[in-house]
Amino acid sequence: MACLRGLAGAEVDDPDLAALVAELSMRSESFRRLWAGHDVRGxxxxxxxxxxxxxxxxxxxxxxxxxxxxxxxxxxxxxxxxxxxxxxxxxxxxxxxx
Structure with a gap:
C-alpha cells in the first residue's frame, strides 16, 4: 500500500487512480484500512x-x-x-x- 501511495505521488487526485481506490475500497476492508493509514514509501x-x-x-x-x-x-x-x-x-x- 505504501508503495502504491508513493507511486501515486502528486497524481493522487487522478480520476483513474480514484476509481481504482474506490473499487478496491468497496471490495476489501483491509485495503480501506491500509489506504486510510496514508503510509507512503517508495x-x-x-x-x-x-x-x-x-x-x-x-x-x-x-x-x-x-x-x-x-x-x-x-x-x-x-x-x-x-x-x-x-x-x-x-x-x-x-x-x-x-
Whole structure:
C-alpha cells in the first residue's frame, strides 16, 4: 500500500487512480484500512522478476534514483548478477539485437 501511495505521488487526485481506490475500497476492508493509514514509501532498490518473451524469466536487481533537475522523473537501473542465468540471457539478447 505504501508503495502504491508513493507511486501515486502528486497524481493522487487522478480520476483513474480514484476509481481504482474506490473499487478496491468497496471490495476489501483491509485495503480501506491500509489506504486510510496514508503510509507512503517508495521502493528504491530490490529484486524483480520479469517474464521476457524470448528468454523467459529474468531475475534482476533494481536501483531507483530521483532526478533533481526533472521533478517527477526517475532513473531506474536494472542489472543481473554476474554469471547468473539472467546475466547469460541478457548477453544472448544483446547478441541478437538488431
Amino acid at each position: 521502493r528504491t532498490n530490490g529484486t524483480v522478476t520479469i517474464a521476457h518473451p524470448r528468454v523467459g524469466p529474468l531475475t534482476l536487481d533494481l536501483e531507483r534514483f530521483l532526478v533533481p533537475s526533472a521533478p517527477g522523473q526517475q532513473l531506474v537501473v536494472y542489472s543481473a548478477k554476474p554469471d547468473s542465468p539472467s546475466h547469460e540471457a541478457l548477453r544472448l539478447l544483446a547478441e541478437t539485437a538488431d
